[in-house]
Amino acid sequence: MYNITLLSSFHKNLGKCNPNELFKIIKKIGPEIIFEELSIGTFSNVYSDGYIPSTIEAITIKKYLRDYSIKHFPVDTYPIKETELFSGSDKILQSSLEYNKLWREQVLLVAKYGFNFLNSNTCIELFDKIRTIEQNVLLQLNNEKLSREFKSEIGLHEKRENEMLRNIYEYSKQNPFNKALFICGATHRRPIIQKVQDFEKRGNPKLNWTFYEGHL
CATH class of the missing domain: 3.40.1010 (Cobalt-precorrin-4 Transmethylase; domain 1)
Structure with missing residues (x-):
């Protein structure tokens, strides 16, 4: 049961x-x-x-x-609520070549391995790397609005x-x-x-x- x-x-x-x-x-x-x-x-x-x-x-x-x-x-x-969503993804894409590279890698692995990749530790680790870059870029940008939105969206997903x-x-x-x-x-x-x-x-x-x- x-x-x-x-x-x-x-x-x-x-x-x-x-x-x-x-x-x-x-x-x-x-x-x-x-x-x-x-x-x-x-x-x-x-x-x-x-x-x-x-x-x-x-x-x-x-x-x-x-x-x-x-x-x-x-x-x-x-x-x-729309106000709880992060609007700075494009800013991060423009600021980090590594971020672009990781997302391209993610898409290629999804296409090649499908659900085997999506349900693997490799996928989890890749998302962790992406999240770390997002946090680091936001620190560098020092944009209060984007930082607030980023924290808000994380909280939203938790809920x-x-x-x-x-x-x-x-x-x-x-x-x-x-x-x-x-x-x-x-x-x-x-x-x-x-x-x-x-x-x-x-x-x-x-x-x-x-x-x-x-x-x-």
Whole structure:
């Protein structure tokens, strides 16, 4: 009971990161429930009749629902305000050749290895390097507005991650299941794994987490 797999994704169709590959993974896991990184409003729009989704997750799940009778729910329900988002990515791109190089490397690895890369320690380490450069460049720029936005967005993602896990645990209290899948963007992989440890200490119920591992 209460087996749940975290699968990290990229949202965009890129090389081996595509709906067909994702469909194979979901089919192999065989979940009876899928928790999605979507708000309630976006979820309603995406799964309305006639809507053509743009993310590989929604494309795949729509296809999966035609073949298999499963439940799926949006768990990314923390409200997002535009004022909490970072607007200085272009500034960092203009200021750091290494930053550009790492993002190009990231895209190439996603295209070449798909979900094997997205669910690897290599991917986590690359995101860590990118975050470090962002912090260093912002220190050099000494722009109070951008620094404030950067901290605000980090805080926003922290709240979103906690909200997603809280929603999963709350659902699990009321609805026992055998096998579930939580699909979430790869940038959230390390913090989600860390936060799961805190949620597990609280128990009620304890979930049997598997963190899908890719092989490069």
